[in-house]
Amino acid sequence: MRSLFFLLLLANLALLAWAEWIDVPQPAAANDSYAKLPRLKLVGETSGDAKQSPSPSGSARKTALQRAPQPPQCLSFGPFYDEAGAARGTSLLHDKGLTPHQRSEQGEIPKGFWVYIGGLKTDRDVAQVLRVLEQSHVDDAHLMPDTDASDSHRVSVGLFSDRDRADRRAQSLQKLGLQPEVAERKVPAKVFYVDADIPSGTTAPGAQDFAGTADSQATVRPCPGAATPQRASPQPASSEPAAIPLPRAPGAPAPRTKMAGAGRVE
Secondary structure (H helix, E strand, C coil): CHHHHHHHHHHHHHHHHHHHHHCCCCCCCCCHHHHCCCCCCCHHHHHHHHHHCCCHHHHHHHHHHHHCCCCCEEEEEEEECCHHHHHHHHHHHHHCCCCCEEEEEEEEEEEEEEEEEEEECCHHHHHHHHHHHHHCCCCCCEEECCCCCCCCEEEEEEEECCHHHHHHHHHHHHCCCCCCEEEEEEEEEEEEEEEEEECCCCCCCCHHHHCCCCCCCCEEEECCCCCCCCCCCCCCCCCCCCCCCCCCCCCCCCCCCCCCCCCCCC
């Protein structure tokens, strides 16, 4: 029994030695055509590499846009109702380090406040209002000519240089049972504006800076014909992953491509 045990042990040792030193598999022959093929990459690996190493051209383009000087913005200040007011506005902009340019155009200037009674549809309504005003000794009342396409008439009851006096006249007419209105009267005239280029990063003067040089309605607006820069809308990035072509062995047939969304042709 002992001899059989040692015999089996010796046979196992001999088989192990033969498998380790004698029966060694031969290395497969290298194929030069396969060795030249590029290494396959997953879509996730390609996206990750792109995120970690941004394109140098994209970074340079972004830096160039950030450093590019922005063009100055042209603003127009006014209106000024006379050349003296325009000259004061020009001097104010000079004091702020700007180079203003004065120009003129046809516009309207205020000429007091007009008190009138409107909404009179018929001649009888007009005659009744004039009778009430005459009995109340309002001597400056008169019928105004139609200035619009409506059928209503208006009776003027005074033109005043300041708003307080116009409001007092309107209040006195309300006590007579009338419904007066107060409006600012404007007449056509030449008005003046002052244009100036505001460099990028500079705080532009506001309308409050011209309180003593122009009418209370003076505004700050872009110059006529000033071009407004428009930014190109960025193209939305596609949510579909980019397809990476798979290498194929020499002589292998080209794979058939299936187009997404292609319908059946009948």
